[in-house]
Amino acid sequence: MNEITKDLLREISEWDGEFKGAYNIRENGQCAGRMSSKNIKIESKKDQPGLEIFVAPGTKNETVSIPACVTHGNVDDLVYNDFYIGEGADVTIVAGCGIHTETGEPARHNGIHRFFLKKDSKVKYLEKHIGKGHGTGLRYIDPVTEAELEENSVLEMDTAQIGGVDRTTRITAAKLGEGAKLLIRERILTEKQQTAKTDFKVEMNGKDSGVDLISRSVARDDSHQEYHSVIIGNAPCTGHSECDAIISENGKVDAAPELHARDNDAALIHEAAIGKIAGEQILKLRTLGLTEEEAEATIIDGFLA
Amino acid sequence: MLRLENISWSTPDGVGVLKDISLTVPDGKLVVITGPNGGGKTTLAKIIAGLYKQDSGRIFLDDKDISDMDITERAGAGISFAFQQPVRFKGITVRKLIELSAGEKLPVDKLCDILSKVGLCAEEYINREVNSTLSGGEIKRIEIATVLARHSALTVFDEPEAGIDLWSFTSLIKTFEEIRSSLKGSMIIISHQERILNIADEIVIVANGSIKAQGKADSMMQKLNENHAISGKCYKQEAMF
Numbered sequence: 001m002n003e004i005t006k007d008l009l010r011e012i013s014e015w016d017g018e019f020k021g022a023y024n025i026r027e028n029g030q031c032a033g034r035m036s037s038k039n040i041k042i043e044s045k046k047d048q049p050g051l052e053i054f055v056a057p058g059t060k061n062e063t064v065s066i067p068a069c070v071t072h073g074n075v076d077d078l079v080y081n082d083f084y085i086g087e088g089a090d091v092t093i094v095a096g097c098g099i100h101t102e103t104g105e106p107a108r109h110n111g112i113h114r115f116f117l118k119k120d121s122k123v124k125y126l127e128k129h130i131g132k133g134h135g136t137g138l139r140y141i142d143p144v145t146e147a148e149l150e151e152n153s154v155l156e157m158d159t160a161q162i163g164g165v166d167r168t169t170r171i172t173a174a175k176l177g178e179g180a181k182l183l184i185r186e187r188i189l190t191e192k193q194q195t196a197k198t199d200f201k202v203e204m205n206g207k208d209s210g211v212d213l214i215s216r217s218v219a220r221d222d223s224h225q226e227y228h229s230v231i232i233g234n235a236p237c238t239g240h241s242e243c244d245a246i247i248s249e250n251g252k253v254d255a256a257p258e259l260h261a262r263d264n265d266a267a268l269i270h271e272a273a274i275g276k277i278a279g280e281q282i283l284k285l286r287t288l289g290l291t292e293e294e295a296e297a298t299i300i301d302g303f304l305a
Numbered sequence: 306m307l308r309l310e311n312i313s314w315s316t317p318d319g320v321g322v323l324k325d326i327s328l329t330v331p332d333g334k335l336v337v338i339t340g341p342n343g344g345g346k347t348t349l350a351k352i353i354a355g356l357y358k359q360d361s362g363r364i365f366l367d368d369k370d371i372s373d374m375d376i377t378e379r380a381g382a383g384i385s386f387a388f389q390q391p392v393r394f395k396g397i398t399v400r401k402l403i404e405l406s407a408g409e410k411l412p413v414d415k416l417c418d419i420l421s422k423v424g425l426c427a428e429e430y431i432n433r434e435v436n437s438t439l440s441g442g443e444i445k446r447i448e449i450a451t452v453l454a455r456h457s458a459l460t461v462f463d464e465p466e467a468g469i470d471l472w473s474f475t476s477l478i479k480t481f482e483e484i485r486s487s488l489k490g491s492m493i494i495i496s497h498q499e500r501i502l503n504i505a506d507e508i509v510i511v512a513n514g515s516i517k518a519q520g521k522a523d524s525m526m527q528k529l530n531e532n533h534a535i536s537g538k539c540y541k542q543e544a545m546f
Contacts, residue, residue, distance in 0.1 A: 216396070244395060284392040287354055288406045288451065289380040298405065302397035 001025065001032045004071040004132075008098030012128045013067045021063040024051055028070055029077045040064050040091070050080035050112075057086030057118070065094040073105030073137040080112045085153075087118040095127040097143075099165065101135035108140035115146070117153035117180075125157045131164030138166040145172045149180035151206065156183040161196065162304060163189050170198040176237075178206030186215045187304045190223035190251070200229040204237035204266070213241040218300055219251030227255040233266025245274040246303060248296075306332050307353065307459050307491060312362035314348060322348045324514040326362070330459065335485055335492045337505035337522075344512040346495045347389060350463045353493070354386035355379040366459060383458030383490075389467050391448035393436050399447055400431035406454040423450045423480050442473025449480065462494045466501070474498075502526060 005027045009015035022040040025033040029049070036042045039059040043052045053064060070077055083093065101107040117123060131139035147155055161168060174182050182202060190196050202211045211231060219225045231239040245253040259268040277299050285295035307330040314323040323345045330336045338346050351357045353364065355376040363372045371382050394402070403419060404411050411419075417427035423446040433439065435447060445465065452460050465481070466474055478500045484492075485504045494501055502508055508525035510517045518525065 278392070280388075280390075280392045281394055283356060283376065284388060285405065286376040287356075287380050287384075287386045287388075288455070289377060289408060290405065291377050299394065299397070302401060303395055305396050 001027060002071055004100050005032065005069045005098075008069045008071070008100060008130070008132065009067055011130055012069075012096030012098045013065050013094050015065070015067070019063075019065045021065065022053075023065040023067075026066070026068040026077070026079060028072070028075050029079075037062065037064075042066075045080060045082075048080050049078060051082070053081065053083045055083070055085045055089045055091050055121075057088055059086065059089040059091055061090060063092040063094060067095065068097045068109050068111060070097075070099045070101075070107045070109050073101040073103040073107050073135055075107050077109045078112075079110070080114075082114045083116065083123075085115065085117045085121045085123055088120045089118075090122040092124045092126065095125065097127075097129050097141050099131045099139040099141060100133040101137045101139060102133045103135045103137050105135070105137040106140060107137060108142070110140075110142045110144075112144040113146070115148065115155060117147065117149045117155060119151045120153060121150075122154045123156065125155065125159075127157070127159040129159075129161040129165055129168070131166065139164065140167045141165050142167075142169045143171070145170075147172075147174040147182070148177075149174065149182060149209075150177045152179040153177070154181045154183070158185045160187045160304070161189070162187065163191055163194075165196075166194050168196045170196070172199070173201045174203070174211070176202065176204045176206055176209035176211065178208060178235075180206060180209045182211045182213075184211070184213045184215075186213075186217075188215075188217040188225060189220070189300075189304060190218070190225055191220040192223060193221070194223040195225070196223075197226040198228070200241075201232075202230070202239070203232045203234060204239060205234045206237075207235050208237065209235065210238040211240070215241075215243045216303055217243075217245045217253065218248070218304060219245065219253050220248045222250045224252045225254070227253070227257075229256075229270075230258045230260065231268055231270075232260040232262060233268055234262045236263055236265030237267070239266070239268040241270045243270075243272040243274075244303070246300065247274060247276055306330065306365075306367055307493075308365040308368075309353070310363045310365070312349070312352060312359050312364070314352060314357060314360050322514050323352070323359075326511070326514075326516055328509060328516065328519070330491045330493055332491055333488060334506040335488060335494065335504065336507045336509060337494045337496055337502050338509045338511055339496060339502060340511040340517070345514040346511050347463055349511060350386070350461050350493065350495050353459075353461055354384055356386070380455075385452040385455045385457035385460040387448050387452045387460070387462040387465065389463040389465075389495075391444045393439070393444065395434065395436050397435050398431065399433050399435055402435050402447070402451055403431075403454050406451040408455075419450050419454050422453055422483065423447070424476055425450070440473075441469045442477070445469050445473065445477065446480070449484075453484070456489065458490045460490065460492045462492070462496075464495050464497070466496060466498050502529075
């Protein structure tokens with residue numbers, strides 16, 4: 001494992017020289033370390049690059065870390081990871097990706113994750129994406145997440161991409177069974193000429209299923225973000241999506257939320273707000289002694305926290 | 306001590322709002338500025354805090370000329386300003402906002418001290434966001450807590466009673482009575498409320514951009530009660546609720 005990978009790991013995961021629990025470290029498309037635990041087995045896929053991760057039924061309070069790092073340009077990494085979460089398990093998955101390039105060549109990581117949550121299982125999924133290095137080569141991270149949630153299972157996704165990634169297309173799709181809950185909290189900051197596109201599709205097929213999708217984004221400089229969400233209620237269910245964006249300088253944000261109620265007892269709500277930082281917010285913080293620049297940074301940090 | 310000398314201000318399209326206002330707020334005193342709506346009270350408060358820049362006149366805080374200081378510099382010089390309509394922030398917690406006000410990280414017991422002064426339980430509030438989930442009464446109290454955390458030489462409250470319901474108002478008055486009893490530094494409250502006027506040391510009536518009358522609270526209250534015409538019916542008795 002090279003030094004750049006170590007630096008990236010510290011930022012995208014809780015790595016402090018070692019991981020607690022099962023892990024697999026992916027470095028420039030290769031495995032740089034792996035350990036399974038008694039309840040969490042990590043195996044290589046046989047037909048394509050990637051992993052199969054099996055969490056035994058009833059596993060409680062364990063963590064599995066699967067960070068991916070690209071440490072130089074001219075790498076196009078594609079990986080397929082499947083997570084099989086056993087009945088009644090309650091685990092945390094720490095994903096995350098760091099891209100570093102010092103050259104003019106592009107660097108890309110494309111992680112395709114599929115989650116299969118059995119009845120009554122619970123997963124907290126943490127994903128942090130960063131771009132580093134001084135190279136002019138574009139940094140791409142294009143994650144695809146697909147999830148199938150069985151009866152009364154819960155998937156909580158907390159994702160953050162705070163600058164440094166030049167191009168990203170995020171696709172998330174989920175199908176929810178009876179009583180299943182999906183909670184998504186996404187934060188994206190783009191700057192300079194960066195672009196980010198995020199696309200959600202959630203189908204609620206089971207009675208009393210629910211989704212809460214909160215996306216917060218900041219588009220600075222000449223960056224451009226697109227948000228698109230589709231929430232489909234095919235059963236008595238609750239769906240809530242919220243898209244808030246702050247734009248500054250020439251930043252641009254397009255938001256296109258869709259709600260589809262296909263059952264008389266589907267209750268779906270969408271809230272969206274796009275705008276620059278409210279002048280009153282800056283004034284308030286200045287009356288507390290902050291400069292205008294400090295006030296802006298505080299507002300954005302809080303918004304994306 | 307705050308001293309205003311000949312302050313005038315007009316809107317960008319030339320409508321005179323404040324005309325040659327001079328006023329002194331002594332150390333350790335609570336001055337309530339009242340008067341009819343549109344008379345210039347809030348504008349005066351904003352000029353003191355630096356949110357508006359006066360067209361002419363000078364402002365002194367403890368004999369230091371702060372006339373040309375911007376908002377941030379005035380905050381640093383010792384002025385706090387509580388907004389009439391408190392600002393909401395998505396993602397910023399009550400704890401963070403109070404720590405920004407205090408200029409340092411605070412342990413829970415300190416946060417508890419500050420929030421209990423405005424009748425809030427720290428445990429219940431410090432991790433809540435200062436967003437639209439807070440009621441009008443709650444955000445008003447948090448706004449007051451942010452200025453109390455600063456221990457400023459001068460604190461300006463712009464119509465603390467505005468935009469809250471009767472029940473929140475009644476307990477807010479108690480909060481101000483308690484703040485009054487332990488007042489350090491000077492305080493200005495812009496208000497229409499009799500119970501706020503009742504705790505003042507001095508009352509100033511501002512109407513049509515000028516000071517119409519000012520004096521010790523007892524004598525001013527007497528005048529106001531004798532003749533509403535003096536105040537232009539500028540304050541509301543509680544019975545009106």
